[in-house]
Amino acid sequence: xxxxxxxxxxxxxxxxxxxxxxxxxxxxxxxxxxxxxxxxxxxxxxxxxxxxxxxxxxxxxxxxxxxxxxxxxxxxxxxxxxxxxxxxxxxxxxxxxxxxxxxxxxxxxxxxxxxxxxxxxxxxxxxxxxxxxxxxxxxxxxxxxxxxxxxxxxxxxxxxxxxxxxxxxxxxxxxxxxxxxxxxxxxxxxxxxxxxxxxxxxxxxxxxxxxxxxxxxxxxxxxxxxxxxxxxxxxxxxxxxxxxxxxxxxxxxxxxxxxxxxxxxxxxxxxxxxxxxxxxxxxxxxxxxxxx
Amino acid sequence: xxxxxxxxxxxxxxxxxxxxxxxxxxxxxxxxxxxxxxxxxxxxxxxxxxxxxxxxxxxxxxxxxxxxxxxxxxxxxxxxxxxxxxxxxxxxxxxxxxxxxxxxxxxxxxxxxxxxxxxxxxxxxxxxxxxxxxxxxxxxxxxxxxxxxxxxxxxxxxxxxxxxxxxxxxxxxxxxxxxxxxxxxxxxxxxxxxxxxxxxxxxxxxxxxxxxxxxxxxxxxxxxxxxxxxxxxxxxxxxxxxxxxxxxx
Numbered sequence: 001x002x003x004x005x006x007x008x009x010x011x012x013x014x015x016x017x018x019x020x021x022x023x024x025x026x027x028x029x030x031x032x033x034x035x036x037x038x039x040x041x042x043x044x045x046x047x048x049x050x051x052x053x054x055x056x057x058x059x060x061x062x063x064x065x066x067x068x069x070x071x072x073x074x075x076x077x078x079x080x081x082x083x084x085x086x087x088x089x090x091x092x093x094x095x096x097x098x099x100x101x102x103x104x105x106x107x108x109x110x111x112x113x114x115x116x117x118x119x120x121x122x123x124x125x126x127x128x129x130x131x132x133x134x135x136x137x138x139x140x141x142x143x144x145x146x147x148x149x150x151x152x153x154x155x156x157x158x159x160x161x162x163x164x165x166x167x168x169x170x171x172x173x174x175x176x177x178x179x180x181x182x183x184x185x186x187x188x189x190x191x192x193x194x195x196x197x198x199x200x201x202x203x204x205x206x207x208x209x210x211x212x213x214x215x216x217x218x219x220x221x222x223x224x225x226x227x228x229x230x231x232x233x234x235x236x237x238x239x240x241x242x243x244x245x246x247x248x249x250x251x252x253x254x255x256x257x258x259x260x261x262x263x264x265x266x267x268x269x270x271x272x273x274x275x276x277x278x279x280x281x282x283x284x285x286x287x288x289x290x291x292x
Numbered sequence: 293x294x295x296x297x298x299x300x301x302x303x304x305x306x307x308x309x310x311x312x313x314x315x316x317x318x319x320x321x322x323x324x325x326x327x328x329x330x331x332x333x334x335x336x337x338x339x340x341x342x343x344x345x346x347x348x349x350x351x352x353x354x355x356x357x358x359x360x361x362x363x364x365x366x367x368x369x370x371x372x373x374x375x376x377x378x379x380x381x382x383x384x385x386x387x388x389x390x391x392x393x394x395x396x397x398x399x400x401x402x403x404x405x406x407x408x409x410x411x412x413x414x415x416x417x418x419x420x421x422x423x424x425x426x427x428x429x430x431x432x433x434x435x436x437x438x439x440x441x442x443x444x445x446x447x448x449x450x451x452x453x454x455x456x457x458x459x460x461x462x463x464x465x466x467x468x469x470x471x472x473x474x475x476x477x478x479x480x481x482x483x484x485x486x487x488x489x490x491x492x493x494x495x496x497x498x499x500x501x502x503x504x505x506x507x508x509x510x511x512x513x514x515x516x517x518x519x520x521x522x523x524x525x526x527x528x529x530x531x532x533x534x535x536x537x538x539x540x541x
Contacts, residue, residue: 175380182391
């Protein structure tokens with residue numbers, strides 16, 4: 001029983017990174033009605049860019065590496081927007097899907113070439129801290145990961161619900177044509193959405209690196225799949241849905257990792273996805289009348 | 293104010309608007325009427341830039357609009373409402389107006405320094421004024437999706453006004469309204485003209501069109517079949533045949 005609780009809590013803490021990735025997919029989908037397949041790869045790529053700081057400045061504090069990954073994420077988000085969306089006809093349903101798949105492979109290739117395909121160590125913070133409650137423990141590094149992700153989500157929600165830019169973003173997602181005719185520059189809102197989701201992705205990538213301890217180009221494939229699973233389970237376009245689903249998937253996979261081993265766990269995540277597609281295809285938070 | 297010269301738009305083989313010439317003078321309330329499918333809404337969409345022109349040109353205050361994207365036309369001073377309501381449903385009434393304040397004056401006001409010189413307060417005052425004008429002050433914090441039909445129509449108008457238009461395109465603003473609401477709409481339209489806003493009114497409800505416009509153009513099959521004062525249009529035999537259905541007035 002204790003093992004079970006321990007697995008759930010570790011999994012939910014780590015699940016915050018899935019929640020961020022899910023938010024990235026869902027936000028772009030909400031605003032543009034497009035899937036950005038390159039998102040998880042760009043997030044991992046941004047986390048790698050954080051390591052560049054260690055190359056230039058050996059002994060840079062982990063927080064600086066994370067900040068570097070965060071900023072690189074925003075930059076990569078903008079590059080992905082320009083390369084895969086800006087000049088490609090959005091009315092064509094498959095064009096941007098293919099361009100982002102191409103970008104996913106490209107980013108992975110760049111990472112493989114830059115690191116010779118070797119996994120790289122990633123710095124962590126508070127990895128020597130352990131909080132004990134009887135037999136039950138909370139890892140300090142995971143708590144930091146969770147805290148950083150939650151803070152990022154809180155900032156995002158404040159941005160979307162309190163600022164003019166956020167309201168314009170939601171206006172575009174609810175009524176793209178009317179938004180245009182109200183003088184909102186839809187192309188600019190789209191680009192900004194990519195930068196914002198990119199920042200979140202860079203942070204998520206860094207947090208994944210910090211909690212796993214290493215980064216490998218093999219991470220981006222499974223992370224893409226998990227991000228999409230989280231998005232579907234949460235309900236496409238729903239941010240609260242992505243948050244809940246991210247934590248759910250994190251806890252769920254960690255329980256199966258405990259009982260069935262790391263090689264089998266993703267199988268059960270896929271079964272969870274199929275269960276949702278059959279019984280609740282709209283996700284946990286099926287979108288209400290208007291998209292948001 | 294607004295001039296259309298030979299404006300044409302084809303959808304496949306259909307000539308939705310076909311060589312339309314129109315001159316809307318400044319400060320006037322101009323009616324555009326015609327049977328369903330005669331090209332009225334397409335004309336509005338062409339003026340606001342939702343689709344490109346097949347042929348012809350559109351001038352606004354002497355300037356060609358043809359190649360400007362939609363949001364630039366709004367900044368030039370052209371705003372519109374929609375026949376089928378398109379509000380931002382999950383934003384509040386107040387927020388619907390706030391995101392629509394995109395005139396050049398408002399943009400300048402949002403620059404870093406202007407903000408601290410009372411720009412924010414002026415933006416709020418203006419929203420309060422618009423809420424008052426459209427009778428929505430008590431609903432400011434309600435989600436737009438939760439408003440009644442009549443209130444949503446009023447909010448559509450207020451949102452278009454938030455952009456400080458010189459020219460306002462109203463696409464069937466009275467659709468689905470009862471005659472008391474139409475009376476209020478009429479008052480609002482006249483009040484807007486008194487403020488110097490030119491209005492292009494597209495409407496089926498003759499009670500409103502005949503009572504409020506200075507001049508009317510009639511479309512049929514994408515072409516203008518008549519133009520004149522409301523009295524002339526009512527008396528025109530071609531119009532009566534095509535549109536009013538013989539005996540109706």
